[in-house]
Amino acid sequence: GQSLEQPSEVTAVEGAIVQINCTYQTSGFYGLSWYQQHDGGAPTFLSYNALDGLEETGRFSSFLSRSDSYGYLLLQELQMKDSASYFCASDTGGFKTIFGAGTRLFVKA
Amino acid sequence: SQTIHQWPATLVQPVGSPLSLECTVEGTSNPNLYWYRQAAGRGLQLLFYSVGIGQISSEVPQNLSASRPQDRQFILSSKKLLLSDSGFYLCAWSVPGRAHEQFFGPGTRLTVL
Numbered sequence: 001g002q003s004l005e006q007p008s009e010v011t012a013v014e015g016a017i018v019q020i021n022c023t024y025q026t027s028g029f030y031g032l033s034w035y036q037q038h039d040g041g042a043p044t045f046l047s048y049n050a051l052d053g054l055e056e057t058g059r060f061s062s063f064l065s066r067s068d069s070y071g072y073l074l075l076q077e078l079q080m081k082d083s084a085s086y087f088c089a090s091d092t093g094g095f096k097t098i099f100g101a102g103t104r105l106f107v108k109a
Numbered sequence: 110s111q112t113i114h115q116w117p118a119t120l121v122q123p124v125g126s127p128l129s130l131e132c133t134v135e136g137t138s139n140p141n142l143y144w145y146r147q148a149a150g151r152g153l154q155l156l157f158y159s160v161g162i163g164q165i166s167s168e169v170p171q172n173l174s175a176s177r178p179q180d181r182q183f184i185l186s187s188k189k190l191l192l193s194d195s196g197f198y199l200c201a202w203s204v205p206g207r208a209h210e211q212f213f214g215p216g217t218r219l220t221v222l
Contacts, residue, residue, distance in 0.1 A: 033209045042199060042213035043153070050209075087152060091209035095141055095160060096168070101152040 002026040004100035022088035030093040111136035115214035128187040132200030140202040142183040
């Protein structure tokens, strides 16, 4: 089957660093995307890893290890506005993207 | 720049009634288009995708259907709604060949009573 697993919730303190993990089991894997969704809003694209290693975009970084079928999203210098749900999504190389169930991040003052 | 519109924003419908949700994209041509449903606190379930006018692929067999009458218009329909059809419906587009980067509309929150 095709599935992605993420923790359901993560809590961190403002200014800290948090890592959201994602393990995947999908056929025809081409890469891993990350999306952010605030309550009541639409998902917005954050990053994409097609190759192993770390991709950095400002305070956010994303990592992929194909040999471990594993990736993570790293958020640094956490701000209250980072409180949201974060989804990893598998690029299957066709027209489909398989989404994980999402990780709800709570940032506390 | 590209924008994606969905309407209505919220909808309350009785069981057994029909449904029509519309999505339009501006500022791009020949996009891939997607319909997703999201249950409360859950991930996104792909319902349909389209790579061109009149070309629809269904991912989940159910009482919903989709149509793409124009290049940048995507419609989600049902003849008779079920209680289980309640949810947050999201339309998205991507550049062909770049399904890993999708741009989502604001969504329609549907409640079936």
